[in-house]
Amino acid sequence: MATYILQRLLQSAGVMLAVSVAVFFSVYGIGDPIELLVPPQAGAAERLELIQRLGLDQPAWQQYLTFMGNALHGDLGRSFAHGVPAVGLILSRLPATMELVLLALSLAVLVGVPLGLFAGLDPHGKPARLILACTVVGYSLPNFWKGMMLILLFSVLLGWLPTAERGETVTVLGIRTSLFTADGLRHLVLPALNLAIPNVALVIRLVATGTTDLMTQEFVKYARAKGVRPRRIVGRHVLRNILIPVVTVVGIEFGSLVAFSTVTETVFAWPGMGKLLIQSIYQLDRPVVVAYVMLATFLFISVNLLVDILYAALDPRVKLTGGAA
């Protein structure tokens, strides 16, 4: 197990290195940030001074080496636009995104698994067909449109919920969160719902097909022949098998939601990481974009490792061993 994790970490270092090269040079190719950074009324001397201070006079490979040198010391650079360390800037936006994602994925599991089980047990019944039809719609509607429709319905027409932005926050365990205030929760509902809908649909479909398939398995018939109650057959024999794919999908979705909830955060003016990424790309704030992608990569790698460890805990046939990877 320890060997396995060590091996995975080494592989991860390689992946991070490759990603850093790809991102650094592609961001470099997007455009010259100087035009956006230097005030129009600034003189040539001022302009030159800024270019030198940001190290933009160096050739690209030189800039990359400087970046990597600093990165190895834990410094991923300072934001051109905000003048603060890029990592700190991104992490300051993390709690807002995190609470959105955790709420959305909890919804996906808490709603998706029971509905999926229900639909999977009687896949040809009317309720199941209705649920499965809804999942197709839920999964295929574009995110931005769905977000705007939610705002239109719940905020503009019904006036139940605020249209945008984060509500009142309190600091719990050193993290600013809106999960513990009524106003904060009211602001959370719509963006979280918007993120949750496609994931609820995904989990329902996954659980429904899994359940239908598992119920025809010989071990389910054997459990019935043992006189096991239907409740236990579904809740234990079937659910325990279903959790394996659900954990995988939810893990992957967690990574991509944290890193790339840009559309939802933009539609709801949510001050999270995704909105920061979009702003930074517009401003050609290279250090923030690079640091962002590096952090996202790290997040994906960690989540994948965590999923594999959970996998081994859920499926006794899976053993985490070093060697063949």
Add this chain to the structure above:
Amino acid sequence: MNAEFTQDAPLLDVQGLKTVIHLPDGAWPAVDGIDFTVQRGEVLGLVGESGSGKSVTGFSIVQLMDSPAEVIAGRVLFNNEDLRLASEERLRSLRGNRIAMIFQDPLMTLNPVLSIGEQMAEAILEHRDVGRQEALRAAADALVRVGISLPEARLRQYPHEFSGGMRQRVAIATAMLNAPDLIIADEPTTALDVTIQSQILFEVQKLARDSGTAVIWITHDLAVVAELADRVAVMYSGRIVEIGPVDEVLDRSRHPYTLGLLRSSAAMVEPGQRLNQINGMAPRIDARPSGCPFRTRCDRAMSICAEQDPTPTIDGRHGFRCHNPMPQRDAA
């Protein structure tokens, strides 16, 4: 209820049982009106080729037939209670408790992600009001009885850590847990190699003898039946074509199909004698011939066989359904 009556009433009395498979073009009988009884402590061998309806019979007894199959007629009297009329909860309380089943493929019947201990203990916990620890102790005892050592450690393991033979022992141990009145074993040794097969046969025989459990042993293997069973029922195209005490049916077969099976079984003919195949294939469920379903493969068929379905002939404890049975031989 006096002692005499209890002894006389069979444990299981199946009358006119009919199970159909619903296909797009109609309902075809997989089991076509069969009658048989099983006494307490008796081992009945249920023999036939694939598709003869023998497995369907086993599952029909405990009413575990799922769509598209359906039991549509007959009575299944178990301890004088008709299981066809029993509620689903009543059936559940009998399954695994008074009637246990052992399935054909031990690799498919255990849930891969639950421990052996949990899967054995639940067979007790779903029927009796005992603690988990007590259930696990009973499971450990049962494992020892089927020859699995270090039972406590084994109970913590998962199915993939057991070989096929070991898993089938687990299934047998599980079937024994509640000391059932009847075990229905559906080709439990088919997937196993020969040495393990005979060990398992021995264990089941011992169990039946020691605890008075009756067994319905479903198989295509006459050699197994000869070794294990008290009585044998031979099935063909959803019917019982011959039934009786095992020596009687195997040594003095009256139905040509039984004889055909015997002659085609390597273990049942004298060394040096030729093995004979039965002509042709068993007819598909939706293409059975008129009259006697075996007539198209039978070398004793007469014109009446195509016109009339033979009715059962009873000769003492020996019954058969044939217009032109093998002549009776004296036991010599």
